[in-house]
Amino acid sequence: TKPLPYKKGSRGPETADKWINEKSGYKRNQDYVYFDGSVGRKSENESKMVFDYNKNCYVPADKEISADDLCDVGLYGLAVMGQNFALNMASNGFSVCVGNRSPGKVGVTVLRARAEGGLPVSGSGSPENLIRKLKRPRKVVILVQAGKPVDDTIAELSKFMDPCDVIIDGGNEWYQNSIRRCKMLHQKGIYFIGMGISGGEEGARNGPSL
Secondary structure, three states: OOOOOOOOOOOOOHHHHHHHHHHHOOOOOOOOEEEOOEEEOOOOOHHHEEEEOOOOEEEEOOOOOOHHHOEOEEEEOOOHHHHHHHHHHHHOOOOEEEEOOOOHHHHHHHHHHHHOOOOOEEEOOOHHHHHHOEOOOOEEEEOOOOOHHHHHHHHHHHOOOOOOOEEEEOOOOOHHHHHHHHHHHHOOOOEEEEOOOEOHHHHHHHOOEO
16 A cells, blocks of 8 residues: 655654743644644544545634535545446546545545646535535435445535435445334435445446446
8 A cells, every 4th residue: 555645744753742832832732733734723623624635624613615516426435346447437527525434545546636627626625615516406325334334425425515416326235224224214304325336446437337
C-alpha cells in the first residue's frame, strides 16, 4: 500500500508539541489543528469540519453548497467494486459524490477520477456531508459487505435523508434482508432498491449486469 503523504505542515510530529504550546498555547488533539503550515483552533465539535477532496483542505461541514456543485448520485463503499462503479457512472455523464467509512479511499477514488480524464467525481468527509452534496431527491448507491454492514450504513445515511430519497443496495444480499429494509425505510418515506451488480471489477468499471 502506498501511503498518501501529508502536505507540509498539515500535521506535526509529537516532538513539535513543545514548540506548538509555546507559540500558540494549543495542546495536541485538544484544541488545535494545522492548516497548510499555520496553526488554527478547531471547532468544539470536530464533526463540524470535513475534508474537501477537491480543494484538498478542511472546510466547515455546514458550509453552504451551491446548486452547481450538487451531484446527481452518491456512492458509499469504496472497495474495488465501489470505486469502479463510481467511475463507470461518472464516465456516462453522471456527477458522483463518493464516501467511505475509512476516508483514505475517498481521496484515492477522486485522484483516479482525475487521472482517468477528469471525471466528475467529488469526495465527502462524512455520511452527512455526502447527503448534503446530492441533488433532490437524493439517490445513493451503497456497496458494502452484505449483512450487518449494510444495516449500519443504511442507518447512518438515512438519518440525513428525506421522504422520496432513494437508497440502492448494490451488494449481493439475501432477498429477505432486502424486503425487511424496504419495509423499514418505507416508514420514513425513503425508497429502497435491492440491486445486485455482477461482472466483477472489470464489469463494474466498463458495463456490469445490474
